[in-house]
Amino acid sequence: MLACHPAKKLSFNRSISDGDLVIVYEKHESMKAVTVCEGSVLQNRFGVFKHSDWIGKQFGSKVFSSKGGFVYLLAPTPELWTLVLNHRTQILYIADISFVITYLEIVPGCVVLESGTGSGSLTTSLARAVAPSGHVNTFDFHEQRAELARADFEKTGLSSLVTVKVRDIQGEGFPDDFTGMADSVFLDLPQPWLTIPSAAKVLRHDGTLCSFSPCIEQVQRTCETLQTRFTDIRTFEVLLRTYEVREEKMQSISGDGDGSNGSVPKKRRQCSDGSFVLSSSPSISSVMARPCGDARGHTGYLTFARVKCFS
Structure with missing residues (x-):
């Protein structure tokens, strides 16, 4: 869909060419549209990226800067645009x-x-x-x-x-x-x-x-x-409503049982957002899901x- 040349087909299943529009993905919150031009460079906090290195690569490729940083070259789908x-x-x-x-x-x-x-x-x-x-x-x-x-x-x-x-x-x-x-x-x-x-x-x-x-x-x-x-x-x-899913390590703060009745001793653990989870293991990590704070x-x-x- 997104080659600059009108004669090119509406397809991302091809190599990036000089003059193509690509979405440079730095991280989830940081993307930018860049028109590929041989001889040009992109400079960001991850280093210097030569456009000439992008030509011939497939959309979705991971490319590296001279100092080892990297970005992804994504096809400019309507969603990304x-x-x-x-x-x-x-x-x-x-x-x-x-x-x-x-x-x-x-x-x-x-x-x-x-x-x-x-x-x-x-x-x-x-x-x-x-x-x-x-x-x-x-x-x-x-x-x-x-x-x-x-x-x-x-x-x-x-x-x-x-x-x-x-x-x-x-x-x-x-x-x-x-x-x-x-x-x-x-x-x-x-x-x-x-x-x-x-x-x-x-x-x-x-x-x-x-x-x-x-x-x-x-x-x-x-x-x-x-x-x-x-x-x-x-x-x-x-x-x-968008959710963020990530692994959280819990901090043990107090015991909720001593095991005297034959049960496994349990610990009450506090999450970083102040919520609590009961666990019988002092070193547990849990996958947590919570709404993103900037949801529209x-x-x-x-x-x-x-x-x-x-x-």
Whole structure:
């Protein structure tokens, strides 16, 4: 999917070439997008990495610096691109994106209309979902933002699957050229209810719509407007809770039994977060799972609907 050259296939099962976009994985919280250029170097705390050493290696390779440090060269999948792209606007993350693609019933060959483009996080995943024969037409009212998104899709090899246009969909609606052509419509607008009539016009028979809104008041008004032209109206809030799993060594602090009744003496052991575990061994290590402290909460509400069929 992600060679800079538009003629290359949408595949990661190949060697890295000069001009390719790769995701340099330093650690879980540190990744960056780098365009491979022979003669260039990447410098970080792990050392100096020559781009020329990357050319010819497979995506996923582990490469070393001159001082022995290493990084991984990963293919820029939509999931990873979402984590490293430039935030020109608030973006959708994987939990919402996967939900959108599933409930909009997007499959290869679909025609999808999106407004607005923003940073292109969702657009990238939509393009993969419709590949190789579908197409995503995405609109943004901000000309500079649209141009930057267009450049990103060129870098990630999606130009043949995505068309970026400048248009105020909220004020003007979708172009008449798309009447009855779209399988799905996605809206990320301040006042999505203004675009509902236009969305109904461009959707095919039994087409689906999704509107993303951060506030419940927006959802209420959108749902009221949807009732005239759409059916099967549902709203979801997707909350993702991530867990960290690691081995913990317990510190024995007191005895809870002396074994006088024939039982094995037990120790009460304290975890690093203050919780306690009972153990009969003074040197036990346990695998602990606890929620990550930086887990994202509410991002927004997703409202889905299906266009009514009038006979």
